[in-house]
Amino acid sequence: MSLLLPDAGLLFWMLLAFGVVFVVLYKYGFPIIVSMIDARKKYIDDALNGAKEANARIANVEEECNALVEDARKKQVEILREATAAKEQMMDEARGKADAETQRIIADAKKEIERQREDALSFVREEAAKVAIAVAEKILRDELADESSQQDYIEKLVDRINGDKKVTEGK
Amino acid sequence: MRLLRYIMFLLLLLPCCGALAAGSSHQEEKTVDVKKIIFDHVKDSYEWHITTVNDKHITLPLPVIIYSSRTGWEVFLSSVFHDVDEYRGFRISREGNYEGKIVELDAEGNEQRPLLDLSLTKTVVSVFIISFLLMLIVVGTARWYRNRKPSDKAPRGFVGVMEMVIDMVVESVIKPNVGSRYKRYVSFLLTVFFMIFLTNLMGLLPIFPGGANVTGNISVAMALALCTFVAVNIFGNKEYYKEVFWPDVPVWLKAPLPLMPIIELVGVVVKPFALTIRLFANILAGHTALLAFVSIIFVTMAVNKYIGSAMTVVSVFFTIFMNVLELLVAFIQAFVFTMLSSVFIGLSQPEHRKTKH
Numbered sequence: 001m002s003l004l005l006p007d008a009g010l011l012f013w014m015l016l017a018f019g020v021v022f023v024v025l026y027k028y029g030f031p032i033i034v035s036m037i038d039a040r041k042k043y044i045d046d047a048l049n050g051a052k053e054a055n056a057r058i059a060n061v062e063e064e065c066n067a068l069v070e071d072a073r074k075k076q077v078e079i080l081r082e083a084t085a086a087k088e089q090m091m092d093e094a095r096g097k098a099d100a101e102t103q104r105i106i107a108d109a110k111k112e113i114e115r116q117r118e119d120a121l122s123f124v125r126e127e128a129a130k131v132a133i134a135v136a137e138k139i140l141r142d143e144l145a146d147e148s149s150q151q152d153y154i155e156k157l158v159d160r161i162n163g164d165k166k167v168t169e170g171k
Numbered sequence: 172m173r174l175l176r177y178i179m180f181l182l183l184l185l186p187c188c189g190a191l192a193a194g195s196s197h198q199e200e201k202t203v204d205v206k207k208i209i210f211d212h213v214k215d216s217y218e219w220h221i222t223t224v225n226d227k228h229i230t231l232p233l234p235v236i237i238y239s240s241r242t243g244w245e246v247f248l249s250s251v252f253h254d255v256d257e258y259r260g261f262r263i264s265r266e267g268n269y270e271g272k273i274v275e276l277d278a279e280g281n282e283q284r285p286l287l288d289l290s291l292t293k294t295v296v297s298v299f300i301i302s303f304l305l306m307l308i309v310v311g312t313a314r315w316y317r318n319r320k321p322s323d324k325a326p327r328g329f330v331g332v333m334e335m336v337i338d339m340v341v342e343s344v345i346k347p348n349v350g351s352r353y354k355r356y357v358s359f360l361l362t363v364f365f366m367i368f369l370t371n372l373m374g375l376l377p378i379f380p381g382g383a384n385v386t387g388n389i390s391v392a393m394a395l396a397l398c399t400f401v402a403v404n405i406f407g408n409k410e411y412y413k414e415v416f417w418p419d420v421p422v423w424l425k426a427p428l429p430l431m432p433i434i435e436l437v438g439v440v441v442k443p444f445a446l447t448i449r450l451f452a453n454i455l456a457g458h459t460a461l462l463a464f465v466s467i468i469f470v471t472m473a474v475n476k477y478i479g480s481a482m483t484v485v486s487v488f489f490t491i492f493m494n495v496l497e498l499l500v501a502f503i504q505a506f507v508f509t510m511l512s513s514v515f516i517g518l519s520q521p522e523h524r525k526t527k528h
Contacts, residue, residue, distance in 0.1 A: 003214065003455070006390040009288040010215060013295040014394035017302045021366065022398075026358040029309040030337070032316055034357050037338050039321035 203473055205466040213384040213458050214271055215294045217249035217263065221379045231379070233296055237261070238287035239275055249290075261285070294391065297383035301370050308333070309365065340364050340509060348513035349520070356516055359402055363395060364509040371454060371501030375494060386504070387454035389447065396443035396450075399512040404439065407519035414521065415439060442515050446508060453504050457497040464489045 144150045211220075219231035232250035239245060242259065251258045264274045264282050273290070274282040291299075312333045315326055326334055345353050345360050370391075373381040385391050415435045417425060424431045467486040472479030 003210075004389060006393050007215065007288070009290060010292065010294055010388065010390035011394050011397075012289060013291070014298055014391050015397065017295075017298045018362070018366065018394060018398060021302045021305055022359060022362045024306050025309050025362050029306075029313045030358040030361045032313040033309075033334065033337055034341060034361075036316045036319075036321065037334060037341075040325065043321040 203466065203469045205463065205470060208466060209459055209462045212462055213387060213455055215292045215388060216271060217252075217273065217290055217292055219293045219296065219379065219383075233291050233293065235273060235290040237273060237285040237290065239285040241275060293383055294385055294388050297373070297380070297385050298370075298391065300380045301366070301373055301385065305365055305369050337361060344506070344510045345513050348510060349517045352520060355406070356402065356513070359398070360509050360513055363398070363512060364505050367395065367450065367508055368502060368505035371504060374454065374458065375497055375501060384455065384458045386450055387458050389451045392447045392451035393443075395508070396446040399446060399515060400443040402512070403442070403515045403519045406516075408521070410521040411519040446511055450504055450508050453500055457493070457500055461490060461493045461497065464493055
């Protein structure tokens with residue numbers, strides 16, 4: 001029967017021991033451990049979420065990268081085409097300029113030739129006139145050596161002038 | 172393969188038992204009082220019997236502290252009773268209601284307990300040892316966390332095991348049962364859990380400083396239940412007391428005859444009793460069964476050494492089985508006590524009911 005009867009002394013010591021253990025563990029034991037476990041759980045959860053976000057971001061970055069590469073390739077093609085066009089244009093322009101220059105030079109040369117021809121012609125004409133006058137002088141000097149011939153010549157000239165007058169009046 | 176090894180081990184035990192039987196054959200007439208062996212073990216005592224070598228008892232004498240109306244405070248070692256039957260008017264009762272307890276004689280010559288008996292008995296010393304161990308273990312575990320951040324590596328080894336058990340108790344017992352304000356009770360409930368668990372485990376160790384039947388003692392279990400009772404009723408909120416004294420039932424059930432309040436009050440008092448009896452009876456039964464199985468060896472050996480040898484195998488087998496079972500019970504009882512305490516505390520903190528049916 002004594003097994004079922006609580007003993008006051010034992011009850012007292014047990015309560016005391018439990019009380020001391022409880023106070024000590026309340027101060028220096030369990031709260032520290034439990035809060036640490038909670039903190040670690042939170043940290044792990046946060047880390048997991050962070051990893052998830054990072055993964056999503058990496059996937060995005062990859063897409064962005066691909067888009068950038070695609071863009072760059074497009075731009076490259078565009079630039080190449082533009083460059084080719086510019087080259088063509090420049091070459092065309094250069095060719096045009098060269099043609100114009102050639103034409104201009106040819107034209108200048110033609111003008112120069114023309115002018116020089118004119119000069120030559122006028123020089124020749126002058127020389128021919130000078131020779132003709134000299135010849136005419138010589139002829140006139142020979143023909144008009146005596147008085148009678150001189151008289152004849154004047155008459156002839158007057159006649160011719162009159163004849164010219166008639167022609168002019170007849171008009 | 173493993174089973175085979177066990178059988179080999181048991182067969183190896185046989186010659187030892189034979190030797191034991193031969194050694195004790197000269198005192199075959201001595202009958203084995205199993206009941207006394209068991210009761211001597213499961214009951215509290217003023218000294219700690221460790222072992223017996225060659226009929227010489229090796230015991231740890233413990234201090235007796237009593238307050239008597241006759242002589243006032245008395246402090247002496249229990250070993251005084253080895254030589255004399257009576258010391259300063261006190262003696263250990265041999266029979267009757269106070270068997271095994273220190274008594275004094277009153278004027279009529281009847282045995283009577285002293286006014287106060289605060290002796291450091293076997294159970295008390297065991298409780299002290301366990302308390303010290305528990306503080307060492309838990310504070311040691313808590314020290315590990317010093318200078319560590321939550322981002323550091325999780326503990327391994329012993330601290331890891333402690334953390335796992337603590338987390339298990341908090342997550343699967345305390346949180347779901349106590350409710351939203353569980354943080355206040357975590358330390359108390361964890362202390363209760365580890366106190367009971369460690370005490371149960373120490374009780375399973377066959378030699379000093381373990382082996383005492385501590386949680387199987389009704390006073391110890393009652394002290395723990397009292398703590399829960401205090402935690403439930405001191406920190407119970409208004410809703411809880413309303414439910415006890417003015418429950419939500421038809422008026423004629425609570426006035427003029429307070430039928431329901433009486434039932435509720437009985438419930439309040441019965442709860443710690445349920446806790447006490449459950450823990451104490453389970454552990455006591457475990458210790459008793461274990462000792463009974465071990466006693467089979469000595470009982471059958473007294474009959475016949477061949478039967479004794481054969482039964483030794485059975486006994487060892489069953490003792491191992493019981494020990495493993497008790498290991499399970501040690502955990503389950505700590506778990507159940509903590510869980511029920513959590514439930515009771517949870518019941519004392521009802522959340523305000525929003526809808527009434």
